[in-house]
Amino acid sequence: MKKKFILLGLFISCGTLLIAQNNFMKNSRVSGNFQLDAQYYIPDAAMGANTIRDKIRANAFANINYTNGGFSAGLRYEFYQFPLIDFEKIHYIGHGIPHYYIGYNHEYFEVTVGSFYEQFGNGLIYRSYENRNLGYDNATYGIRVKGKPYKGIVITGIWGMQRNLFVKEGQIRGIDGDISFSEMFSKLSDNSVTLGIGGSFLSKFEVDNDPDYNLPENVAAFATRLNFGYKDFNLNAEYAYKFNDPLVKLNDMIYKPGEALVVTASYAMKGLGIYLTGLRTDNMDFRTVRTAEANNNIINYIPTLTREHTYALPAMFPYASQAQGQIGFQAQVNYQIKKRSKIGGKYGTDIMVNYSQIHGIKQNPVEEAVNAGGDMTGTDGYTSPFFGIGKLLFQDFNIEISRKFNSTWKLGLGYVFLLYNQDVIEGHIGQPNVLSHTAIADLTCQINNKHALRLELQHLYSKQNKGIWSSRNWLYGQLEYSISPKWFISVLDRWNYGNIDKTKRIHYYSVSGSFVYGTTKITLSFGKQYEGILCVGGVCRAVPASYGAGLSIVSSF
Amino acid sequence: MIFHSTIVFFFTFAAIKYFNLFNCMKQIISLLVIAFAISSAIAQEDFSKRKMSLPSVDLKTLNGKTFNTQDMDNNEKPIIICFFATWCKPCMTELKAISDVYDDWQDETGVKIYAISIDDSRSSAKVSPLVKGQNWDYEFLLDENSDFKRAMNVNDIPHTFVLNKNKEIVWQHTSYSPGAEQEYINIVRKLIAEPNK
Numbered sequence: 001m002k003k004k005f006i007l008l009g010l011f012i013s014c015g016t017l018l019i020a021q022n023n024f025m026k027n028s029r030v031s032g033n034f035q036l037d038a039q040y041y042i043p044d045a046a047m048g049a050n051t052i053r054d055k056i057r058a059n060a061f062a063n064i065n066y067t068n069g070g071f072s073a074g075l076r077y078e079f080y081q082f083p084l085i086d087f088e089k090i091h092y093i094g095h096g097i098p099h100y101y102i103g104y105n106h107e108y109f110e111v112t113v114g115s116f117y118e119q120f121g122n123g124l125i126y127r128s129y130e131n132r133n134l135g136y137d138n139a140t141y142g143i144r145v146k147g148k149p150y151k152g153i154v155i156t157g158i159w160g161m162q163r164n165l166f167v168k169e170g171q172i173r174g175i176d177g178d179i180s181f182s183e184m185f186s187k188l189s190d191n192s193v194t195l196g197i198g199g200s201f202l203s204k205f206e207v208d209n210d211p212d213y214n215l216p217e218n219v220a221a222f223a224t225r226l227n228f229g230y231k232d233f234n235l236n237a238e239y240a241y242k243f244n245d246p247l248v249k250l251n252d253m254i255y256k257p258g259e260a261l262v263v264t265a266s267y268a269m270k271g272l273g274i275y276l277t278g279l280r281t282d283n284m285d286f287r288t289v290r291t292a293e294a295n296n297n298i299i300n301y302i303p304t305l306t307r308e309h310t311y312a313l314p315a316m317f318p319y320a321s322q323a324q325g326q327i328g329f330q331a332q333v334n335y336q337i338k339k340r341s342k343i344g345g346k347y348g349t350d351i352m353v354n355y356s357q358i359h360g361i362k363q364n365p366v367e368e369a370v371n372a373g374g375d376m377t378g379t380d381g382y383t384s385p386f387f388g389i390g391k392l393l394f395q396d397f398n399i400e401i402s403r404k405f406n407s408t409w410k411l412g413l414g415y416v417f418l419l420y421n422q423d424v425i426e427g428h429i430g431q432p433n434v435l436s437h438t439a440i441a442d443l444t445c446q447i448n449n450k451h452a453l454r455l456e457l458q459h460l461y462s463k464q465n466k467g468i469w470s471s472r473n474w475l476y477g478q479l480e481y482s483i484s485p486k487w488f489i490s491v492l493d494r495w496n497y498g499n500i501d502k503t504k505r506i507h508y509y510s511v512s513g514s515f516v517y518g519t520t521k522i523t524l525s526f527g528k529q530y531e532g533i534l535c536v537g538g539v540c541r542a543v544p545a546s547y548g549a550g551l552s553i554v555s556s557f
Numbered sequence: 558m559i560f561h562s563t564i565v566f567f568f569t570f571a572a573i574k575y576f577n578l579f580n581c582m583k584q585i586i587s588l589l590v591i592a593f594a595i596s597s598a599i600a601q602e603d604f605s606k607r608k609m610s611l612p613s614v615d616l617k618t619l620n621g622k623t624f625n626t627q628d629m630d631n632n633e634k635p636i637i638i639c640f641f642a643t644w645c646k647p648c649m650t651e652l653k654a655i656s657d658v659y660d661d662w663q664d665e666t667g668v669k670i671y672a673i674s675i676d677d678s679r680s681s682a683k684v685s686p687l688v689k690g691q692n693w694d695y696e697f698l699l700d701e702n703s704d705f706k707r708a709m710n711v712n713d714i715p716h717t718f719v720l721n722k723n724k725e726i727v728w729q730h731t732s733y734s735p736g737a738e739q740e741y742i743n744i745v746r747k748l749i750a751e752p753n754k
Contacts (some may be wrong), residue, residue: 122678130703180623236621272689272690311646332686332687358629444735448736452736455737485736516727556731
């Protein structure tokens with residue numbers, strides 16, 4: 001009864017305010033978006049597609065946002081009660097309104113109550129983030145306050161719980177400060193200097209009910225960062241430290257503190273860009289719940305320093321960040337051979353070279369117990385010298401050249417070498433590293449202003465197997481016809497012709513068509529999907545292994 | 558306007574705090590959103606035709622400065638906003654295709670393009686060397702935690718918006734197919750021919 005009374009009060013007050021103020025109404029806006037992905041599953045034992053009793057599954061969500069000047073409120077309804085099989089696999093099952101917020105954004109401050117997404121620096125100690133297509137959403141529920149007391153200074157405070165799938169868990173609180181000197185002092189930016197520093201602190205709380213271990217209930221982490229730029233050169237560094245934090249499944253209950261360092265340098269001028277980044281992480285898994293595993297209850301974000309491949313075959317071997325221990329670097333050069341030059345041609349020729357190499361860290365085991373309380377259980381686990389390099393986990397060399405010959409023809413050529421440690425990255429214990437060479441050709445023929453045909457060919461050469469469904473050589477071909485901007489038709493086939501098991505030399509074919517009208521896109525598809533990233537009609541997203549027909553509707557208003 | 562929204566906000570917040578309503582905050586917010594939506598619709602007959610202006614979101618420039626989306630400006634000429642990411646191939650194809658004709662577009666219409674990268678910290682530092690290496694001349698902004706993407710209701714990228722001289726969204730489009738850029742410039746031309754539209 002009390003609740004109803006309050007609600008009524010709220011309504012009347014807001015309503016009166018709204019109606020009384022025509023000015024207020026003028027600025028009010030309602031917007032939102034909607035997405036439905038449905039799939040009809042056909043079992044196919046030959047490709048490992050299991051029988052699914054309820055054959056039709058779908059993921060759906062809709063956002064509604066209301067804004068009025070600095071004021072905003074919104075919610076998202078999610079329906080994942082009978083989700084696509086890959087979402088079922090990660091237990092992303094449920095429905096309701098898990099996302100809702102009210103916020104006010106002023107020149108000097110910003111307040112949000114409800115659920116929100118935020119990150120401190122690179123996210124090494126805190127990032128709440130969503131990616132709907134991956135089923136990843138660790139929004140923070142609670143309150144966020146941002147203060148902008150002076151030009152160039154932003155202070156952010158957060159406090160609340162964490163979303164994990166469809167429940168709220170844990171307790172986190174944190175603060176971040178960011179100072180941009182080049183925004184404060186115009187003298188710096190006048191001399192093409194950018195300089196900024198930042199620092200953040202985050203702490204989590206979880207009750208200790210463990211009979212054996214004396215566990216820290218409050219675990220803190222902090223990070224500091226620096227950004228320096230001069231003319232075309234830029235340097236960015238962030239260091240994070242996490243206090244003792246034994247986790248059941250992710251660090252074998254060790255008390256060793258964690259740390260992470262990311263340094264990125266880049267140089268960019270017209271026609272040339274150079275990028276270099278290094279990373280070291282050690283025991284940096286940070287979760288709200290000690291028993292968490294997989295992608296659940298993640299508080300922070302450890303970026304992966306490898307290129308995200310968009311071509312289907314090299315994308316089959318993606319590196320997954322190893323927060324518990326990795327050291328590596330990535331370098332990339334982008335160069336454009338000048339337009340209207342002899343070698344560059346009329347439109348110029350773009351070249352990109354990229355290399356990355358990641359190792360595990362060296363670990364020297366420690367035996368003696370460090371935890372003085374309780375039963376003296378628990379050790380630091382290991383010590384690790386900062387530059388101690390362990391097993392090779394991943395290596396990637398790739399080069400891409402693309403050139404537009406005239407208004408009709410465009411060609412892209414690529415080569416990718418990958419070394420993939422499936423033992424560590426995917427947990428295929430004892431399996432050898434996969435070494436692969438991929439050649440790519442991507443040809444576009446712009447028939448006229450509206451009609452275009454694109455042909456993509458890829459060949460992957462390898463002598464190793466990754467599980468039973470990917471073995472040795474692959475061939476990939478895709479033909480896409482588009483009538484801009486409304487129609488797309490695509491036919492593709494991905495064939496594991498080199499599989500040592502002849503019965504598994506499967507053609508993963510797929511036929512799809514899309515219709516786009518403004519912000520609405522409807523896609524129909526039929527075929528076999530090998531898990532990975534699928535790009536059709538200009539949009540990319542992750543897709544699971546399955547056989548059947550799909551319908552996807554995406555719209556915004 | 559700011560005054561009133563402040564009152565609404567603080568009233569709501571005070572009520573939530575006072576009655577310890579965190580538990581049923583979801584219901585309250587849901588009802589509020591729906592109430593706002595309905596009252597906006599009733600108050601405005603031409604609701605469906607109303608053009609949306611830009612939300613206020615803080616982004617970063619390529620050299621790390623804060624940039625509020627409401628500061629996007631092109632001296633009362635149309636603006637195109639393209640959402641992209643370095644890992645999104647069709648997005649890169651789109652930006653590349655526009656770059657071949659961008660000089661001509663600017664000479665003809667004075668249009669300005671803001672390219673918004675939704676790369677997260679895995680690849681956001683790559684944006685600057687990549688786009689400069691490609692010789693692209695757009696105004697680049699980084700949306701590392703997808704705040705602007707959410708505020709603009711973008712599901713998938715590439716997603717393109719055309720804004721009129723009052724910086725209101727008059728047209729938008731999702732995905733990219735070769736030649737679609739012709740549609741963008743046609744909308745811009747129409748806006749210049751009929752400035753009151």
